[in-house]
Amino acid sequence: MLVTRLIERKRDGGRLEPAEWTALIRSYVAGDVSDSQMAAMLMAIYVHGLDRMETAALTDAMRRSGAQLSLAHLGGLRVDKHSTGGVGDKTSLILAPLVSSLGVAVPMMSGRGLGHTGGTLDKLESIPGMRTDLTLAKARAQVERIGCVVMGQSSEVVPADRGMYALRNATATAESVPLVASSIMSKKLAEDLTGLVLDVKRGSGSLVHDLDEALELAGTMVALGDANGCEVVALLTAMDRPLGRAIGNALEVEEAIHALSGEGPPDLMAVTYALGAEMLQLGGVAADADEARRRMEVAISSGQAARKLQEVIEAQGGNPGVVDDPAVLPQAGACELFEAPRRGFVARVEPRGIGRALVALGGGRAGPDDRIDPGVGFVITAKPGDWVELGEPVATIFARDDAGIATGRAALRSSIVIADEADHPLPLISHRVTMDGVTRAD
Amino acid sequence: MLVTRLIERKRDGGRLEPAEWTALIRSYVAGDVSDSQMAAMLMAIYVHGLDRMETAALTDAMRRSGAQLSLAHLGGLRVDKHSTGGVGDKTSLILAPLVSSLGVAVPMMSGRGLGHTGGTLDKLESIPGMRTDLTLAKARAQVERIGCVVMGQSSEVVPADRGMYALRNATATAESVPLVASSIMSKKLAEDLTGLVLDVKRGSGSLVHDLDEALELAGTMVALGDANGCEVVALLTAMDRPLGRAIGNALEVEEAIHALSGEGPPDLMAVTYALGAEMLQLGGVAADADEARRRMEVAISSGQAARKLQEVIEAQGGNPGVVDDPAVLPQAGACELFEAPRRGFVARVEPRGIGRALVALGGGRAGPDDRIDPGVGFVITAKPGDWVELGEPVATIFARDDAGIATGRAALRSSIVIADEADHPLPLISHRVTMDGVTRAD
Numbered sequence: 001m002l003v004t005r006l007i008e009r010k011r012d013g014g015r016l017e018p019a020e021w022t023a024l025i026r027s028y029v030a031g032d033v034s035d036s037q038m039a040a041m042l043m044a045i046y047v048h049g050l051d052r053m054e055t056a057a058l059t060d061a062m063r064r065s066g067a068q069l070s071l072a073h074l075g076g077l078r079v080d081k082h083s084t085g086g087v088g089d090k091t092s093l094i095l096a097p098l099v100s101s102l103g104v105a106v107p108m109m110s111g112r113g114l115g116h117t118g119g120t121l122d123k124l125e126s127i128p129g130m131r132t133d134l135t136l137a138k139a140r141a142q143v144e145r146i147g148c149v150v151m152g153q154s155s156e157v158v159p160a161d162r163g164m165y166a167l168r169n170a171t172a173t174a175e176s177v178p179l180v181a182s183s184i185m186s187k188k189l190a191e192d193l194t195g196l197v198l199d200v201k202r203g204s205g206s207l208v209h210d211l212d213e214a215l216e217l218a219g220t221m222v223a224l225g226d227a228n229g230c231e232v233v234a235l236l237t238a239m240d241r242p243l244g245r246a247i248g249n250a251l252e253v254e255e256a257i258h259a260l261s262g263e264g265p266p267d268l269m270a271v272t273y274a275l276g277a278e279m280l281q282l283g284g285v286a287a288d289a290d291e292a293r294r295r296m297e298v299a300i301s302s303g304q305a306a307r308k309l310q311e312v313i314e315a316q317g318g319n320p321g322v323v324d325d326p327a328v329l330p331q332a333g334a335c336e337l338f339e340a341p342r343r344g345f346v347a348r349v350e351p352r353g354i355g356r357a358l359v360a361l362g363g364g365r366a367g368p369d370d371r372i373d374p375g376v377g378f379v380i381t382a383k384p385g386d387w388v389e390l391g392e393p394v395a396t397i398f399a400r401d402d403a404g405i406a407t408g409r410a411a412l413r414s415s416i417v418i419a420d421e422a423d424h425p426l427p428l429i430s431h432r433v434t435m436d437g438v439t440r441a442d
Numbered sequence: 443m444l445v446t447r448l449i450e451r452k453r454d455g456g457r458l459e460p461a462e463w464t465a466l467i468r469s470y471v472a473g474d475v476s477d478s479q480m481a482a483m484l485m486a487i488y489v490h491g492l493d494r495m496e497t498a499a500l501t502d503a504m505r506r507s508g509a510q511l512s513l514a515h516l517g518g519l520r521v522d523k524h525s526t527g528g529v530g531d532k533t534s535l536i537l538a539p540l541v542s543s544l545g546v547a548v549p550m551m552s553g554r555g556l557g558h559t560g561g562t563l564d565k566l567e568s569i570p571g572m573r574t575d576l577t578l579a580k581a582r583a584q585v586e587r588i589g590c591v592v593m594g595q596s597s598e599v600v601p602a603d604r605g606m607y608a609l610r611n612a613t614a615t616a617e618s619v620p621l622v623a624s625s626i627m628s629k630k631l632a633e634d635l636t637g638l639v640l641d642v643k644r645g646s647g648s649l650v651h652d653l654d655e656a657l658e659l660a661g662t663m664v665a666l667g668d669a670n671g672c673e674v675v676a677l678l679t680a681m682d683r684p685l686g687r688a689i690g691n692a693l694e695v696e697e698a699i700h701a702l703s704g705e706g707p708p709d710l711m712a713v714t715y716a717l718g719a720e721m722l723q724l725g726g727v728a729a730d731a732d733e734a735r736r737r738m739e740v741a742i743s744s745g746q747a748a749r750k751l752q753e754v755i756e757a758q759g760g761n762p763g764v765v766d767d768p769a770v771l772p773q774a775g776a777c778e779l780f781e782a783p784r785r786g787f788v789a790r791v792e793p794r795g796i797g798r799a800l801v802a803l804g805g806g807r808a809g810p811d812d813r814i815d816p817g818v819g820f821v822i823t824a825k826p827g828d829w830v831e832l833g834e835p836v837a838t839i840f841a842r843d844d845a846g847i848a849t850g851r852a853a854l855r856s857s858i859v860i861a862d863e864a865d866h867p868l869p870l871i872s873h874r875v876t877m878d879g880v881t882r883a884d
Binding site for chain 1: 446447449450453476477478479480481482484485486488489490609611612613614615
């Protein structure tokens with residue numbers, strides 16, 4: 001294969017055959033295609049796009065670039081959930097124990113935060129002792145034993161994506177539907193799932209900005225799953241404001257623990273239940289959304305879901321005491337209430353600005369090798385549409401020191417917009433996408 | 443500067459400001475912008491193009507990325523000639539001594555062959571002892587002393603282009619008008635020229651394929667020169683067949699030596715005289731093309747031009763005896779006549795196929811680090827339009843061994859097309875481009 005010929009064809013808007021995608025990815029992983037050549041290819045893909053067949057071939061080539069989990073011997077159904085990334089989105093932390101406590105195996109491989117979005121692994125690792133760097137063998141054994149694992153993508157799995165993901169971030173080619181879809185789905189399909197629920201975020205804090213693009217991304221991933229024997233349901237949810245109240249690693253773990261006790265904020269619980277209902281139906285333990293909802297409420301009120309979280313934490317070396325006493329989590333050195341600078345309606349709470357502020361406080365990554373301060377972040381109680389009085393507390397800033405508090409204050413001042421009139425936030429859950437098509441969910 | 447923001451803007455078809463081009467190139471040379479990021483940027487430039495102002499800013503930033511020759515203290519005019527690359531094009535070897543023998547300083551920085559095109563440096567280095575890796579200080583001293591140097595682009599000059607050139611070849615982004623123009627002109631402007639003659643090749647063996655693109659490239663480079671105080675004249679010449687008869691490094695040096703004695707083939711002499719006439723006018727030693735032509739004929743018939751070549755070779759460590767006795771050049775191990783496989787008109791002599799065959803014989807580079815066998819190549823006497831009889835010799839193959847002869851034979855069989863009717867080759871010299879516009883030259 002002459003890689004320049006393939007780049008040339010995509011550069012000119014042509015298409016590559018499945019065998020060519022396989023050869024490209026294989027050569028890239030072997031080091032025969034350089035990062036520069038892949039970067040040029042990614043830019044050509046960004047500009048000209050890929051058709052559905054090419055996206056499927058690329059995804060398949062990526063998936064087969066490394067080892068894969070094999071769980072079919074378990075006999076039962078395996079369901080995972082994935083979000084395209086947002087601010088304050090801790091639903092994975094809630095759903096993995098909740099759904100697996102109801103008898104569905106959940107082999108969850110998650111990612112780290114990058115840019116303004118948070119990552120499930122970073123959040124989990126704020127629990128003292130918690131490990132997410134499991135081998136495939138260990139992960140498989142854990143799923144067999146307790147039905148759930150939440151781990152990082154090990155270096156064995158989809159090695160092609162590791163380099164491509166870093167390149168996409170460095171070369172402004174991240175936000176491309178076929179590249180996002182192939183990156184997500186190659187990893188999810190390597191988990192040997194029978195079902196997958198996707199939370200496709202839209203709005204200013206998400207990877208995709210408008211509805212059409214979100215629907216295209218959802219449809220692409222649903223089709224990719226279908227072509228590989230994995231039933232996929234995608235929900236489009238709002239990311240024009242943070243989800244829930246907590247933003248920051250330990251703060252989000254704490255909020256997730258509250259949610260597992262039935263005490264999560266309403267928007268977080270609504271998204272959690274909606275995604276969970278899809279997972280339970282795909283997992284074959286609920287016939288419809290109502291039954292699924294009832295079962296989840298029982299799992300929460302009985303303490304069964306919280307106990308499953310303890311099991312997972314204990315299995316991965318963490319301190320399970322955190323579930324009963326979140327105070328064992330790392331704490332911020334300084335905190336301060338943030339008060340409304342005027343009276344009026346909360347018009348907007350900008351997730352991108354808040355996500356970036358979290359990075360500035362040390363709670364996120366500017367580069368892939370940055371270390372994270374788990375204790376810092378925000379708890380924002382005001383939601384778009386709320387009426388607030390001058391001086392009313394609307395948030396709390398958690399920082400390392402006074403300088404961090406000042407940074408956080410400045411960020412909230414520009415990100416929480418109070419005005420004379422309320423704005424129109426996006427519906428929390430707007431669309432449901434399956435192989436049968438798109439239905440409105442609101 | 444956040445390089446991803448710049449890539450993003452070009453990716454979306456936007457434009458960069460001059461200060462942004464400067465920052466990009468400076469950061470690239472400093473290693474703060476990676477090859478992958480530059481590769482993505484090059485692809486975005488390839489797809490969306492650059493406007494004239496952006497091309498000028500990029501060229502300027504590249505030129506200022508390293509050291510530059512300074513020759514203004516010489517007082518006189520400094521003229522160079524550059525070709526966009528072809529097969530059998532040895533005019534630089536003839537023009538550098540010819541024009542400098544008439545009193546115009548010629549500080550010539552040339553390139554190496556890559557792909558199917560040959561390079562002046564590789565050809566010169568087939569002369570025993572000849573060095574082309576001169577420092578700027580040495581080059582400057584040589585121009586002061588004998589009025590001419592033919593050297594490689596030293597690592598001090600336009601370091602930005604070194605990496606970008608390699609990237610363009612590896613990522614299928616070489617053949618872009620603004621990238622070709624900025625690469626050529628940044629290096630030429632770093633020679634501190636007052637005048638430059640460009641030979642813009644067109645046809646199947648050239649970098650640009652159609653007339654419009656060739657005219658755009660020529661016009662872009664003429665404007666870049668004008669903006670930097672360097673008068674540029676571009677001639678569009680044919681590269682739908684090799685120029686002259688010899689293709690191969692030592693063989694081309696030999697043909698250039700014959701040409702300096704007035705014995706070059708007609709097409710080679712016509713292009714040489716046309717380019718030389720422009721150089722002499724830009725150099726202020728001839729008022730018009732007729733006068734320039736007469737002076738070149740005298741320089742050749744008097745032996746003055748050939749003696750200048752001897753001086754240049756001697757100054758650069760080579761064996762000047764080669765001018766009187768080309769047999770001191772490396773010779774091929776095997777040679778064989780190639781006879782017309784049928785009677786008819788020579789319809790085409792495909793330069794790209796022949797250039798690739800030269801690489802296959804070891805006389806060119808498949809990669810930038812390949813070593814070259816200087817003795818191998820072809821002498822093709824048949825020209826498009828010629829009538830040939832079955833079995834009539836139309837070429838000679840020079841190779842290392844019998845296997846090479848077989849390779850060469852196969853290449854000529856597919857590259858020299860004999861048919862019942864003659865084809866229509868491109869006019870040898872078709873257009874002349876200056877700041878005054880385009881005039882037809884045929």
